[in-house]
Amino acid sequence: MLGIVKFNFLIFLTCVSLSNNCKEFVEVKLWGGCYSIKYTNELNISGAGLSGKIPIEIAKLVNLQIIDLSNNRLSGSIPKEIGELKNLKHVYLQDNLLMGSIPNEIGNLKSLTRLFLSNNNLSGSIPNTIKNLKNLEYLYLFKNNLSGSIPKEIGELKNLFKLDLSSNMLSGAIPLEIGSLVKLNSLRLFSNNLIGPIPAEIGNLEDLEFLFLHNNLLDKKIPIEVIKLKSMKYSNLGNSSIVD
Secondary structure, eight states: OEEEEEETTEEEEEEEEOOSSOOTTTEEEETTEEEETTTOOEEEOTTSOOEEEOOGGGGGOTTOOEEEOOSSEEESOOOGGGGGOTTOOEEEOOSSOOEEOOOGGGGGOTTOOEEEOOSSEEEEOOOGGGGGOTTOOEEEOOSSEEEEEOOGGGGGOTTOOEEEOOSSEEEEEOOGGGGGOTTOOEEEOOSSEEEEOOOGGGGGOTTOOEEEOOSSEEOSEEEHHHHTOTTOOEEEOSSOEEEO
8 A cells, every 4th residue: 555654753755554453475564554565665663763673684674775764773693684685775764773783684675876984883894895885876884883994995985075994093194095085075083093104095076075083092293195185074093194
């Protein structure tokens, strides 16, 4: 049934019925609604006061292109079954209470252009499988408890426009491969435990307008290649000085 559903003043159009008895093999029951397996391509339940875990049955909605469960009180881990939704383009899970690691299966979502997991309690490292997300434009993982190094494979995401890994516990050096992200407009790595030099390769990012690296343990020298970026509008590199 095509219906209009209201959650806390949020209205959206989707293929859902409010029956207690979902049709087997035709519908999936999620949060009190029966969602059509065939026709549901957008699941938008943002700011609806949802709690508990994300049910693994969500993976049965094989035609989903957009998941927006942001601004709720969802807890538990991100189910690895989300990697079965090969048509996904946008994933919005920010502003919840999610914990555990980012599943490796996220790398199966090769059509993904937006991945928003910020402001949760996610831990562990950023999976190397992220390199498979060749169409990714927005990667927001800020305000979590992620640790380990920034994977050098992130340099393979040639379509990235905005990258925000700030306010985590990431360590190690900024990978030189970040200089390969030639479409990058915004790079935010502040408030981590990053060490070593600011890579001169950031100077390759000719479209970069926002660069925030403060509140880390980086060397206090700014490569001249970074200083010469003509597109730069706003930056904060902490207590650093220019070096030729």
